[in-house]
Amino acid sequence: MADLRNTFVGIKSPNPFWLASAPPTDKAYNVVRAFEAGWGGVVWKTLGDGDPVVNVNGPRYGAIHGKDRQLLGLNNIELITDRPLEVNLREIKQVKRDWKDRALVVSLMVPCEEENWKTILKQVEDTEADGVELNFGCPHGMSERGMGSAVGQVPEYIEMVTRWCKQHSRMPVIVKLTPNITDIRKPAQAAHAGGADAVSLINTINSIVGVDLDAMAPTPTIDGKGAHGGYCGPAVKPIALNMVAEIARDPATHGLPISAIGGITTWRDAAEFMALGAGNAQVCTAAMTYGFKIVEEMIEGLSDWMDKSGYSSIDEFVGRAVPNCSDWQHLNLNYIAKAKIDQDLCIKCGRCHIACEDTSHQAITNMVDGARHFEVIDEECVGCNLCVNVCPVEDCITMEAMNPGTIDPRTKKVVEPTYANWTTHPNNPMSVREAAE
Amino acid sequence: MTELNATPDVAAGRLKTEEYADNFSDLHPLLEPHEAYVEADRCYFCYDAPCVQACPTSIDIPLFIRQISTGNEIGSARTIFDQNILGGMCARVCPTETLCEQVCVREVAEGKPVKIGQLQRYATDHFMNARDKTPFERAPSTGKKVAVVGAGPAGLSCAHRVAVHGHDVTLFDARPKLGGLNEYGIASYKSVDDFAAREVDFILSIGGITVETGKRLGEGLDLAELRATYDAVFLGIGLSGVNSLGLEGEDKDNVIDAVDYISDLRQSQDLGTLPVGRNIVVIGGGMTAVDIAVQTKLLGADEVTIAYRRGQERMNASEYEQHLAQTSGVRILTWAQPHAIKGENGHVSAIELERTAETEDGKLAGTGEIVTLPADMVFKAVGQTLVQSDLNGTVAPITVERGRIVVSDERQTSLPDVWAGGDCVLGGEDLTVAAVEDGKVAAESINRALSA
Numbered sequence: 067m068a069d070l071r072n073t074f075v076g077i078k079s080p081n082p083f084w085l086a087s088a089p090p091t092d093k094a095y096n097v098v099r100a101f102e103a104g105w106g107g108v109v110w111k112t113l114g115d116g117d118p119v120v121n122v123n124g125p126r127y128g129a130i131h132g133k134d135r136q137l138l139g140l141n142n143i144e145l146i147t148d149r150p151l152e153v154n155l156r157e158i159k160q161v162k163r164d165w166k167d168r169a170l171v172v173s174l175m176v177p178c179e180e181e182n183w184k185t186i187l188k189q190v191e192d193t194e195a196d197g198v199e200l201n202f203g204c205p206h207g208m209s210e211r212g213m214g215s216a217v218g219q220v221p222e223y224i225e226m227v228t229r230w231c232k233q234h235s236r237m238p239v240i241v242k243l244t245p246n247i248t249d250i251r252k253p254a255q256a257a258h259a260g261g262a263d264a265v266s267l268i269n270t271i272n273s274i275v276g277v278d279l280d281a282m283a284p285t286p287t288i289d290g291k292g293a294h295g296g297y298c299g300p301a302v303k304p305i306a307l308n309m310v311a312e313i314a315r316d317p318a319t320h321g322l323p324i325s326a327i328g329g330i331t332t333w334r335d336a337a338e339f340m341a342l343g344a345g346n347a348q349v350c351t352a353a354m355t356y357g358f359k360i361v362e363e364m365i366e367g368l369s370d371w372m373d374k375s376g377y378s379s380i381d382e383f384v385g386r387a388v389p390n391c392s393d394w395q396h397l398n399l400n401y402i403a404k405a406k407i408d409q410d411l412c413i414k415c416g417r418c419h420i421a422c423e424d425t426s427h428q429a430i431t432n433m434v435d436g437a438r439h440f441e442v443i444d445e446e447c448v449g450c451n452l453c454v455n456v457c458p459v460e461d462c463i464t465m466e467a468m469n470p471g472t473i474d475p476r477t478k479k480v481v482e483p484t485y486a487n488w489t490t491h492p493n494n495p496m497s498v499r500e501a502a503e
Numbered sequence: 504m505t506e507l508n509a510t511p512d513v514a515a516g517r518l519k520t521e522e523y524a525d526n527f528s529d530l531h532p533l534l535e536p537h538e539a540y541v542e543a544d545r546c547y548f549c550y551d552a553p554c555v556q557a558c559p560t561s562i563d564i565p566l567f568i569r570q571i572s573t574g575n576e577i578g579s580a581r582t583i584f585d586q587n588i589l590g591g592m593c594a595r596v597c598p599t600e601t602l603c604e605q606v607c608v609r610e611v612a613e614g615k616p617v618k619i620g621q622l623q624r625y626a627t628d629h630f631m632n633a634r635d636k637t638p639f640e641r642a643p644s645t646g647k648k649v650a651v652v653g654a655g656p657a658g659l660s661c662a663h664r665v666a667v668h669g670h671d672v673t674l675f676d677a678r679p680k681l682g683g684l685n686e687y688g689i690a691s692y693k694s695v696d697d698f699a700a701r702e703v704d705f706i707l708s709i710g711g712i713t714v715e716t717g718k719r720l721g722e723g724l725d726l727a728e729l730r731a732t733y734d735a736v737f738l739g740i741g742l743s744g745v746n747s748l749g750l751e752g753e754d755k756d757n758v759i760d761a762v763d764y765i766s767d768l769r770q771s772q773d774l775g776t777l778p779v780g781r782n783i784v785v786i787g788g789g790m791t792a793v794d795i796a797v798q799t800k801l802l803g804a805d806e807v808t809i810a811y812r813r814g815q816e817r818m819n820a821s822e823y824e825q826h827l828a829q830t831s832g833v834r835i836l837t838w839a840q841p842h843a844i845k846g847e848n849g850h851v852s853a854i855e856l857e858r859t860a861e862t863e864d865g866k867l868a869g870t871g872e873i874v875t876l877p878a879d880m881v882f883k884a885v886g887q888t889l890v891q892s893d894l895n896g897t898v899a900p901i902t903v904e905r906g907r908i909v910v911s912d913e914r915q916t917s918l919p920d921v922w923a924g925g926d927c928v929l930g931g932e933d934l935t936v937a938a939v940e941d942g943k944v945a946a947e948s949i950n951r952a953l954s955a
Contacts (some may be wrong), residue, residue, distance in 0.1 A: 133544040135537075413612040416550030432551060458547050459612065 068372035075238040075263040079106035079169035086348035087173035094157035103358035107169025112146035125286030128275035139301035141275040159193040175201040187235040197238035203269020218244035221256035228260025243267040250309040266325035270296025299351035303329030314343030333367030341387035403449040403465040411462040418453035444475040512781040517803025526801035543572035553606035560587040580630030594624035598821040636708040642669035650733040655683020657925030658739030660942030666711040668950040677719035687766040690794040721893035738923040742887035752844035761795040761884035780879030787884030788818035812840040914945035
């Protein structure tokens with residue numbers, strides 16, 4: 067059986083599945099239940115200093131549902147922990163003492179004053195927690211007070227605070243990034259420059275999940291008003307995957323450990339993030355939807371997949387997909403694929419036809435010899451993959467690569483065996499050409 | 504030996520009151536909202552959807568299902584009523600398993616079609632509970648007068664659509680209540696809570712329809728006079744004659760036309776007062792045979808046998824209906840035709856059935872082998888006929904072929920001002936939904952003729 071033991075910035079855990087800093091890690095009761103269920107580690111819900119924050123007393127969450135009320139996206143307006151700091155510190159200390167083999171990282175958010183950070187770091191160190199995560203991500207509430215994403219959106223602040231933390235603590239420092247920025251590489255570079263041991267991402271995305279059309283107010287509605295919140299859950303995974311890959315590919319941050327967060331629900335989600343360079347995986351929404359037991363599926367699923375794929379330890383596949391993350395300009399323009407419909411699997415719903423007919427390239431029939439029949443017209447197919455995506459039957463439509471040397475019926479040109487991309491394409495005014503002379 | 508059958512074992516009140524209520528409750532209860540949303544989400548919103556093509560009234564099924572899934576039940580029902588104003592009844596009685604649901608791509612793919620019928624009921628029930636009028640707006644009165652004879656599905660559909668176009672309709676029916684087979688024929692558990700009558704009120708809410716009950720064509724209602732009085736006539740008169748078995752002893756007590764008994768059952772205020780035999784034999788293989796068999800079983804009969812002269816696959820009752828009969832405890836005896844009715848003291852006591860087989864040229868022949876089944880009641884469900892004498896009184900006779908009125912694609916008869924639809928016309932499918940389509944098509948044709 068594959069070895070799931072994980073070491074992330076020196077912090078050991080029996081598996082790479084941590085609970086992210088969020089309501090599930092707000093107090094000892096929950097964290098102990100999580101450890102009993104098998105979670106490898108937790109990031110304790112963000113601590114602040116001064117008087118505890120207060121939360122709204124109405125709804126804190128809103129959701130986007132799919133079929134059969136499957137929860138696809140969750141929005142929240144909860145703030146950092148609203149329990150007294152000393153209670154949290156006492157519980158952290160006790161839990162760490164009782165669960166030495168698990169990772170226990172503490173999330174922090176205090177005002178951007180060196181003294182505030184210095185003080186709280188000392189207090190956390192006394193608990194013997196394994197590390198700290200700097201919450202530069204919360205997009206609601208705290209950001210209005212100059213914390214959370216208000217810091218995460220200014221690389222200079224990130225670098226400054228990170229540097230203080232490294233200076234005033236011997237603990238590993240993980241910087242949690244907000245996705246509510248234009249280029250995720252900049253805050254990651256700033257964290258790196260400040261000496262961060264790792265970055266974790268993504269925090270939640272600014273969002274309004276819906277509008278109550280009777281109340282004419284955003285949902286969830288609190289006494290007739292709504293405020294934007296932070297969006298998470300399966301719906302945000304693609305955004306998080308890209309941001310993780312961006313940092314993993316960036317020469318300036320290449321090799322900087324990444325803790326992946328963003329819609330991780332299954333072992334496969336976690337493996338995908340790890341393939342893109344994440345050293346471990348943090349989970350929140352899936353646990354909030356199904357409870358802590360899901361970690362059993364994650365552990366066994368990842369282990370089974372690793373066995374099947376011949377990986378004996380996690381390090382063997384972390385980052386393996388990073389070299390294949392390319393830019394558009396470097397994709398092979400000589401690669402030509404055509405959609406192919408398996409007539410035995412086709413149930414004749416016609417969605418491929420109407421999607422192609424109305425919105426793409428008119429490359430799929432709907433009627434052949436007077437009968438409903440859906441077939442790709444190779445002369446029109448540009449290989450866009452839309453039909454594959456809208457087909458309700460798995461593997462019914464596939465993209466088949468054309469063999470070099472054959473003729474593409476659409477362009478009537480030979481499929482070239484060589485690699486050629488946009489940078490050398492004659493239509494590209496910036497193309498790199500051989501010197502004329 | 505005669506003592507056992509000295510009196511027939513036919514009795515009312517075989518069950519407790521609550522058992523009647525339970526047995527005759529809704530066959531498919533209304534979907535709960537969440538059930539409906541989940542089911543609606545299963546629809547793929549197919550392009551050029553096979554279900555629409557399979558629906559005799561061409562309801563835009565993917566659209567109405569999508570409207571359910573977006574929480575727009577009223578709009579969904581409007582989509583249904585646009586094509587089929589009796590969408591509520593059709594949702595209950597359509598053999599969807601041989602129409603829309605048979606061709607649903609999910610049936611093809613996984614053997615589990617989207618429950619189109621139940622979703623249609625969900626939408627139409629929602630509309631009819633929320634609104635008391637049809638979604639149609641009546642055009643200004645044209646002053647033209649149209650007679651619709653027969654207030655079954657064909658007549659109701661035609662009357663509604665003709666009224667929508669602003670013509671004034673007089674709707675005649677022989678019975679005291681409108682609805683035709685919806686009111687008097689359909690099995691109780693398919694139309695509970697007086698739905699047929701509620702649907703009639705819903706249809707009449709369009710306005711411009713004058714109802715005259717107790718008027719039967721051929722009895723005080725004369726086609727020639729109607730033609731003289733009205734600008735157009737629609738005949739939706741159904742099949743009021745009943746086929747007989749042609750056997751000796753058929754006149755004995757408790758040898759009954761199934762449609763008559765079903766009509767009594769439908770109109771009964773207290774099912775406990777309805778006499779039912781202990782041993783029952785039903786002759787026939789169609790929906791009526793299943794309806795009478797299942798309902799007598801539900802009334803407390805012990806042994807109910809449907810005797811059909813060919814194999815089960817040839818029965819006109821759908822496979823679903825056959826299963827319904829069998830899971831209700833009805834025995835389907837195939838390859839058996841009625842041979843003789845035995846009786847004592849003027850009432851039936853048994854029926855002799857002759858085994859049948861197909862000859863090499865595909866014809867049916869008796870084998871001579873006789874099976875005798877004890878029977879306190881024998882129901883005849885061997886088809887209904889058009890009573891052609893009802894059509895008399897017109898100078899130019901309407902063309903009738905194979906016992907049915909001949910109509911064009913527009914449902915126009917051989918008489919230019921007379922249209923017809925439903926079970927009485929040739930080529931009909933004996934389906935409620937087909938009758939509704941006939942009425943709709945005829946109404947549009949009548950409107951074109953009157954507007955020309």
